[in-house]
Amino acid sequence: MKEKVYLTKLAPNCGCAAKVGPGTLSGILCQLPKFQNPDLLVGTETSDDAAVYRISDELAIIQTLDFFTPVADDPYDFGQIAAANALSDVYAMGGEPKTALNIVAFPKDMDTEILGEILKGGADKVMEAGAVLAGGHTIQDDTPKYGLSVTGFVHPDKFWKNYGAQTGDRLILTKALGTGIINTAIKADMVSERAREAALASMKTLNKGARDVLKKYQIHACTDVTGFGLGGHGTEMAEGSNKTLVIHTEQLPVLPNVEENASMGLIPGGAYRNRNFAGKSGYTSTAVLWKEDLVFDPQTSGGLLAAVPEEEADSIVKELNKAGLPASVIGEVIDRTEHTLIIQ
Numbered sequence: 001m002k003e004k005v006y007l008t009k010l011a012p013n014c015g016c017a018a019k020v021g022p023g024t025l026s027g028i029l030c031q032l033p034k035f036q037n038p039d040l041l042v043g044t045e046t047s048d049d050a051a052v053y054r055i056s057d058e059l060a061i062i063q064t065l066d067f068f069t070p071v072a073d074d075p076y077d078f079g080q081i082a083a084a085n086a087l088s089d090v091y092a093m094g095g096e097p098k099t100a101l102n103i104v105a106f107p108k109d110m111d112t113e114i115l116g117e118i119l120k121g122g123a124d125k126v127m128e129a130g131a132v133l134a135g136g137h138t139i140q141d142d143t144p145k146y147g148l149s150v151t152g153f154v155h156p157d158k159f160w161k162n163y164g165a166q167t168g169d170r171l172i173l174t175k176a177l178g179t180g181i182i183n184t185a186i187k188a189d190m191v192s193e194r195a196r197e198a199a200l201a202s203m204k205t206l207n208k209g210a211r212d213v214l215k216k217y218q219i220h221a222c223t224d225v226t227g228f229g230l231g232g233h234g235t236e237m238a239e240g241s242n243k244t245l246v247i248h249t250e251q252l253p254v255l256p257n258v259e260e261n262a263s264m265g266l267i268p269g270g271a272y273r274n275r276n277f278a279g280k281s282g283y284t285s286t287a288v289l290w291k292e293d294l295v296f297d298p299q300t301s302g303g304l305l306a307a308v309p310e311e312e313a314d315s316i317v318k319e320l321n322k323a324g325l326p327a328s329v330i331g332e333v334i335d336r337t338e339h340t341l342i343i344q
Contacts, residue, residue, distance in 0.1 A: 005114060007070035007078055008187055011143045041156060042093075050089040050152075052159055060156035064089035067103045067147020071183055071300050072200060075114045079121025081203040082146045085226065085301035087129050090152035091207040092224040092304055094160040094215060097152045100126045102136025105145035118146050129206055162223040162233070163240025165307035169220055169333040171245060172316055174210040175202055175303025176326050177230060177294050178258035180268040185261040195257040202255065203301040210304045210327070213319045217312050225302035230330075231295040231341060232274040233305060235281050238333075238340040241307075246331045246342045249291035253326040262290040262297075270298035283341035295343055307333055 029044055041060060042052040050064035066086035072078045083100070090097045102122060106115050126133045131150070182199040185191035207224060214222065221241060223233050230247070238245045274296040285292045303325075308316055313329050320327035334342075 005110070006073045007075060007144060008073050008183070011069035041159070042161065050093055052093065052154065052156075054156045058155065060154050060159065062090050062093050062095040062152035062154055062159070063150075065103070065147070065149040067145050068300070069143055069145055071203065075117035076121040077200055077204065079118040079123075079146060080125045081200070081301050083122040083125035083148055084204055084206050086148035086150050087125070087131070088207045088224045088226070088301060090150055091211040092160065092222055093152070093154060094158065094211065094219070094222065095152035095154035097126075097129050097131040097150050099132050099134050099151045101134060101149040102138075103145075103147045103149060104136060104138040105141035105143065106138060107142055107144065108140045110144070114144075118144070122146065122148065125204070125206070129208060160219050160222040161240075162237050163221055165221040165237055165241040165243050165245070165333045167243060167333055167335050168310050169307040170310050170313035170329050171247070171331040171333065172306045172308055172313060172320070172327055173225065173230070173253065173303055173330045174207065174306075174320055174325050174327045175205070175225075176253035176255045177225075177297060177299065177302070178255035179203055179300050179302065180229070180271060180297040181258050181261050181266055181294070182255060183300070184266045184268045185257075188266060190261070190264070190266065192257050195255060195261070198256050205301075207304050209323050210320060210325055213316065213323060214304065214306055216319075217316050218309055219306055220309070221307040223305050225299050225305050227270060227298045227300070228277070229271065229274040229296045229298050230305065231278045231283070231343070235278045235283070235340050237305070237307065239281055241333070242336050243333050244335065244337045244339060244342060246334055246344065247295060248331050248344055249287040249295065251328050251330045252291070252294065253328050254294065258294060259290055262293050267293050268298055271296045274298060278341055281340040282338060283343060284339045285343035287343045292343055303327070
């Protein structure tokens with residue numbers, strides 16, 4: 001009988017919590033040459049979810065790439081989550097995924113059946129998205145890593161950006177928060193089965209359903225909440241829009257047992273990097289500590305954060321809830337103050 005391999009024990013950071021911190025990353029990217037092309041509609045300047053390049057007056061392509069270390073012990077689950085996370089960047093731009101390529105790093109001495117299950121999980125999720133898996137690339141590495149490069153289609157005049165939020169907009173979040181905290185509890189063997197299953201189900205859920213609902217309405221800004229947390233990605237939206245985002249923590253959808261785990265100090269290191277990044281732009285908080293930690297918790301395959309007109313917010317949430325998504329209005333956009341983010 002083969003010995004069970006616990007994939008999450010093989011890496012110090014799980015999933016999107018392994019991302020380089022937003023402050024460090026922006027410091028590196030600002031040193032790179034700037035590419036000027038009239039058809040490059042979205043590049044690196046606004047820290048958006050993906051690149052957008054215009055092919056014609058009717059078609060633009062969305063290009064993105066995302067991979068990470070294991071966030072689940074079951075290899076099939078890991079493959080599904082990594083694929084859903086990569087596909088999410090296309091949905092966050094309002095696009096439709098069309099093709100995907102596997103990105104794999106795998107230890108040479110590990111059972112290749114594990115790799116097969118990872119790839120099957122990813123392939124099934126790509127199929128669920130209605131896209132085509134067309135190839136990939138593998139290397140040997142001490143730690144397993146998996147993800148996708150994804151190309152999607154969108155109309156060049158109708159894609160969503162992570163900036164453009166307007167004063168008075170309401171902020172809608174389409175998934176519950178807490179995957180980083182729960183994954184930290186998993187690594188510490190201090191997680192409940194209820195919390196584990198809820199986190200897995202959330203991370204495996206495509207943002208396709210949320211995209212489908214949001215496309216029926218006016219979206220001023222949209223991004224997916226992943227490794228930089230709600231606070232980090234919210235800071236990017238606020239800075240790009242030259243506005244301040246107000247987050248009402250009492251309205252945040254939260255996964256099971258997150259308060260208990262966070263109160264025990266089971267906070268991933270990425271949360272502190274995200275907090276520091278937001279602190280450089282300026283944030284203030286009157287929230288209880290565990291909820292402030294939750295705002296900066298790095299999410300893996302998190303939900304969409306959308307800034308929408310106030311008069312449409314309730315209808316959007318009702319339709320998202322009807323689709324089975326735990327969406328909620330979590331805040332609003334106000335004129336720029338001395339703080340980029342106000343956490344209440």
